[in-house]
Amino acid sequence: MSEEMLKLTIDKFTFRVPKGLYFNDAGAWVRLEGSVARLGLSDFAQQRSGDMAFAEVKPVETLLKPGDEFASVETIKVNVILPSPVTGAIAEINTALEDAPELINQDPYGKGWLVVVELTDWDSDKTKLLDADAYYALIKVQAEEEVKKS
Amino acid sequence: MTRRVVIVPCSGIGKSYGTVAREGAYVVTEDLRPDTTQLVPLSLLVLGDEQARADVSGAQAITIDGCKLACATKMVAESGGTVAHDLAVLDVYRRHRDLKPSGIAELNEGGQRLAQALAEEVVSLVDALSTADSLPLSQSDGGRAGDGGQDA
Numbered sequence: 001m002s003e004e005m006l007k008l009t010i011d012k013f014t015f016r017v018p019k020g021l022y023f024n025d026a027g028a029w030v031r032l033e034g035s036v037a038r039l040g041l042s043d044f045a046q047q048r049s050g051d052m053a054f055a056e057v058k059p060v061e062t063l064l065k066p067g068d069e070f071a072s073v074e075t076i077k078v079n080v081i082l083p084s085p086v087t088g089a090i091a092e093i094n095t096a097l098e099d100a101p102e103l104i105n106q107d108p109y110g111k112g113w114l115v116v117v118e119l120t121d122w123d124s125d126k127t128k129l130l131d132a133d134a135y136y137a138l139i140k141v142q143a144e145e146e147v148k149k150s
Numbered sequence: 151m152t153r154r155v156v157i158v159p160c161s162g163i164g165k166s167y168g169t170v171a172r173e174g175a176y177v178v179t180e181d182l183r184p185d186t187t188q189l190v191p192l193s194l195l196v197l198g199d200e201q202a203r204a205d206v207s208g209a210q211a212i213t214i215d216g217c218k219l220a221c222a223t224k225m226v227a228e229s230g231g232t233v234a235h236d237l238a239v240l241d242v243y244r245r246h247r248d249l250k251p252s253g254i255a256e257l258n259e260g261g262q263r264l265a266q267a268l269a270e271e272v273v274s275l276v277d278a279l280s281t282a283d284s285l286p287l288s289q290s291d292g293g294r295a296g297d298g299g300q301d302a
Contacts, residue, residue: 050217051217051218051240053240053243053244053247054244054247076165076166076167076217076240102218105218
């Protein structure tokens with residue numbers, strides 16, 4: 001999948017932010033695909049969280065509104081509950097993550113996707129999300145703060 | 151002449167999974183298979199210690215990595231050893247989800263039990279290697295060396 005990428009390099013880390021995607025401030029990304037949206041965990045969020053041990057997503061037909069948990073991941077460092085960035089019903093889940101949660105680390109915007117949601121209120125959801133430029137600015141601040149702490 | 155399988159764990163400094171790797175290696179080399187295994191500290195390989203490199207060079211090694219950087223596996227290969235098996239603590243944890251490790255200097259109970267489970271997996275690999283006739287196993291004298299180096 002070829003998407004134009006913003007790249008943020010802080011210290012020894014490089015974080016990729018695809019143009020055209022939307023994000024919530026927890027690091028969930030949204031890629032519009034017609035009337036559905038594919039969701040995943042951003043490159044910044046996965047690198048910050050560490051190597052994935054387990055990834056669990058809510059089952060198909062689960063109804064979501066922004067802020068509802070749609071997935072959780074356990075890494076070698078933290079347990080992360082991911083709030084949904086959109087309203088709708090889960091239509092598909094990435095079953096490959098059951099055996100290979102490391103796909104989230106290896107390919108966060110591709111094979112490491114989490115769920116597909118049938119959207120029901122995108123026009124409203126979109127107003128609460130960050131575009132790539134805004135998310136880039138957010139993670140730049142967060143990454144610089146982490147570097148100062150280390 | 152003792153035929154030994156070389157065990158090289160993550161240095162285990164600063165992270166729970168590294169500590170599990172190191173503790174699991176101790177269980178294998180000190181308790182479960184002291185006669186057929188030899189611990190080689192990763193820190194000595196990183197520092198270029200001649201004896202450690204000699205122990206690894208040409209030997210069959212089992213590496214135990216604490217994270218995806220896989221320092222143990224990389225250093226054994228760089229030191230001329232043969233990585234017969236490379237284990238990752240994270241993979242072992244995925245098979246034992248109830249054994250969540252935490253703690254660094256001192257592992258919690260889950261971490262200690264995970265180290266034991268890891269050791270049992272290593273032992274089965276050691277036994278298979280030790281009984282193979284044609285493998286060029288390490289011929290050096292074993293014994294636990296110190297592991298006071300840094301994370302590689």
